[in-house]
């Protein structure tokens with residue numbers, strides 16, 4: 018029976034609500050078939066007859082904490098590639114890094130976080146972009162990649178990639194930042210040494226993961242899948258985590274324009290990013306909005 022188990026509408030709602038509570042992700046009705054397909058083998062493994070039984074197992078069995086990890090893997094989208102939204106990485110390198118370099122010249126140390134880093138292409142691209150900046154030559158540069166998926170974090174630590182990860186990587190960057198590893202390409206040691214990976218559930222970000230305080234946070238193509246309230250809480254937690262004067266970069270389809278936020282929008286040549294002021298301000302007033310940006 019579980020081999021062909023079908024998820025009915027009620028079962029989907031139960032699992033959707035559990036996913037929303039635990040991760041912030043809000044699946045639309047189109048997510049039902051994906052969840053059904055990805056979780057069938059879990060029913061089989063646990064000898065459960067239905068998705069309603071699986072939901073009961075996850076919610077009420079003490080040993081279900083490990084199983085929740087499978088639910089998270091099934092609910093998340095891991096699409097990513099090197100130098101995705103490169104216009105933003107270039108804006109970061111050419112317009113933001115010089116400001117950060119001036120701010121931090123006394124310590125010559127810069128830390129970036131990639132939240133929802135998936136299989137690592139984004140944090141490695143950030144590290145490569147930092148290496149391209151003349152303002153940072155001789156600096157201690159560190160990129161922290163964090164994700165809820167332990168499988169994707171394991172792939173990120175390996176740093177070995179197939180062709181689909183390179184759809185936006187120039188031949189010059191391939192030659193400079195990768196080495197050939199059998200049929201695949203491996204991120205060069207110089208870049209891997211700059212990067213650390215760890216687990217985070219963004220809905221618990223306010224508990225402050227034990228990594229160096231970030232000067233810049235990239236949280237791209239993650240919050241777009243979140244319910245509005247959870248998205249606001251994550252943005253607020255990022256604000257608290259960031260060093261004053263630090264920056265937040267979101268994905269091209271994401272914006273803070275309609276969120277109450279203490280971040281200040283910063284207009285780059287081709288993008289809008291967000292800055293935590295040097296003098297941290299009071300919590301946002303309900304309904305307070307940022308200014309309209311160029312691309313968003």
Ligand SMILES: C[S@@+](CC[C@H](N)C(=O)[O-])C[C@H]1O[C@@H](n2cnc3c(N)ncnc32)[C@H](O)[C@@H]1O
Nearest residue numbers: 040093094096097133135164165218219237238
């Ligand atoms: C579509 S990928 C984006 C990868 C990369 N940021 C990019 O733009 O190419 C979304 C990632 O967010 C992660 N994610 C989703 N919900 C999360 C949560 N609550 N906490 C931490 N990571 C989460 C997923 O596991 C997935 O790896």
